[in-house]
Amino acid sequence: MGKLDGRHALVTGGGTGIGRAIAVALMAEGARVTVTGRRAAALAGVEGALAVTMDVTDEASVLAGVAKARARHGPVQICVANAGIAEGASLAKTDAQLWRRIMATNLDGAFHTIRACVPGMEDWGRVIAVASIAGLKGLKGASAYTASKHGMIGLIRGLAADNLGRGVTFNALCPGYVDTDIVTENTARIMARTGMSQADAQGVMVGQNPHRKLIDPEEVAGAALWLCSDAARSVNGQAIQISGGEY
Ligand code: NDP
Numbered sequence: 001m002g003k004l005d006g007r008h009a010l011v012t013g014g015g016t017g018i019g020r021a022i023a024v025a026l027m028a029e030g031a032r033v034t035v036t037g038r039r040a041a042a043l044a045g046v047e048g049a050l051a052v053t054m055d056v057t058d059e060a061s062v063l064a065g066v067a068k069a070r071a072r073h074g075p076v077q078i079c080v081a082n083a084g085i086a087e088g089a090s091l092a093k094t095d096a097q098l099w100r101r102i103m104a105t106n107l108d109g110a111f112h113t114i115r116a117c118v119p120g121m122e123d124w125g126r127v128i129a130v131a132s133i134a135g136l137k138g139l140k141g142a143s144a145y146t147a148s149k150h151g152m153i154g155l156i157r158g159l160a161a162d163n164l165g166r167g168v169t170f171n172a173l174c175p176g177y178v179d180t181d182i183v184t185e186n187t188a189r190i191m192a193r194t195g196m197s198q199a200d201a202q203g204v205m206v207g208q209n210p211h212r213k214l215i216d217p218e219e220v221a222g223a224a225l226w227l228c229s230d231a232a233r234s235v236n237g238q239a240i241q242i243s244g245g246e247y
Contacts, residue, residue, distance in 0.1 A: 002030025004228060008073040010034040010066065012056055012113050013083035014049065015042030017180030018130055021217035022080055022224045023049050029225060031078065034069035056083045056109030059116075066116040075120025078228055081110035081152070082130035086182045088142035088189075099144050106148035111155060118159075118168070125168035126228045129156050130220070133176045133243045149174075153239045160237030169236040171227050176243035177205040179214040211244030 009026045013019035014035025023033045023046055033049040036056075043051035050072050054065030069076060084106045089098060110129050118127065134142060135149035153172045160170040177183055183205055190201035206214055220242050226232055227240075241247075 002028065003230075004078070005030035007031045007077045007228075008034070008069070008075065009078035009080065009228075010036065010069050010076045010113075010117060011080040011082055012036045012054075012109065013130075014080075015039060015044075015046060015051075017182065018175070018178055018217045018220045019080065019082040020046055021221040022082065022128075022130075025218070025221040025225045026078065026228070029228075031228075032073045034073060034076075036065050036069075037083065056081075056112055057104040059112045062109075062112040062116050066113075070120065075122075076117040077121055077124060078126045078128070079114055079117035079121075080128045080130065080224065081113045082128075083109050083113075084130065084148075086132075086142070086145055086186065088139070088145060088186070090141060091143060094144050102144045102148050103151075106145070107151040107155070110152050114155070114159070121168045123167045125166075127156070127159065127168065127170045128224050128227055129153070129170075129172045131156075131172040131174050131239065133174050133241060133246055135172065135174050136239060136241070137246070156239070157237045164236070167233070169227070169233070171235060171237065172239045173220055173223055173227075174239050174241045174243065175215055175220050176209040176241075176246060177214055178217055178220060180217060183214065209244040210246055213244060215242060215244060 009031045011023045014023040015037040035049045052065045055061045131152045132149040134146045135153040139146045156170045156172045187201045
């Protein structure tokens with residue numbers, strides 16, 4: 001028997017990287033998991049999960065996606081708002097379109113997802129936003145991303161304050177650099193911009209984690225699993241770092 005037997009978890013961006021690791025970890029504890037994202041092919045690779053395509057930037061798409069998930073597995077009890085994009089740019093290069101794309105995905109996307117899922121949580125629920133260490137400090141060269149992640153943590157803290165004593169908790173996870181497609185894409189961008197080798201370009205990100213290692217998606221999943229456990233029932237409104245030692 002898993003600790004989450006019968007619970008319904010919905011993980012946005014659940015087809016890849018951190019979201020996928022969280023989905024797999026939740027299934028291993030017996031949860032019925034819905035994974036969502038825009039690419040059906042990525043979602044299809046998560047064996048055992050219900051795949052629902054939806055775009056978190058579009059509220060109607062999120063409402064339709066959550067309704068599909070609910071029709072199969074009942075109300076969502078664990079909501080993991082993980083979908084996100086990481087595009088770093090200087091202020092001069094952050095035009096209004098880039099700003100809006102980052103906000104629409106990271107911040108509006110978390111809001112749409114959480115707002116669609118929370119009404120199904122009665123006396124028990126877990127809302128987890130995958131924010132970033134950039135939600136707690138300024139990330140050089142990525143002010144829009146930093147603002148979006150600070151916003152996600154603000155949303156979580158406000159919701160925790162609004163929902164005290166209901167058995168529903170709201171927390172954020174704040175990873176440092178994690179070994180996923182985001183790091184691969186950033187590595188390619190740094191190589192294109194600077195002419196660095198792949199190892200050196202990746203080293204720029206590795207060097208920003210205090211322990212000088214990339215973090216595994218499973219490490220973030222472990223923290224998510226703990227937040228879903230009964231032991232974490234009094235942990236609410238927190239921004240938990242998985243960063244290799246940032247403080
Ligand atoms: P991935 O690129 O693997 O995951 C991002 C996921 O978000 C993809 O599955 C993608 O699916 C989904 N997504 C993006 N845009 C949308 C959209 N508009 N609608 C629906 N889904 C969308 O990278 P990670 O696993 O690393 O990223 C997951 C989260 O972790 C992000 O919020 C990121 O900011 C955060 N994070 C990552 C860190 C890292 O170093 N990797 C560090 C700190 C935080 P699809 O494209 O199919 O829609």
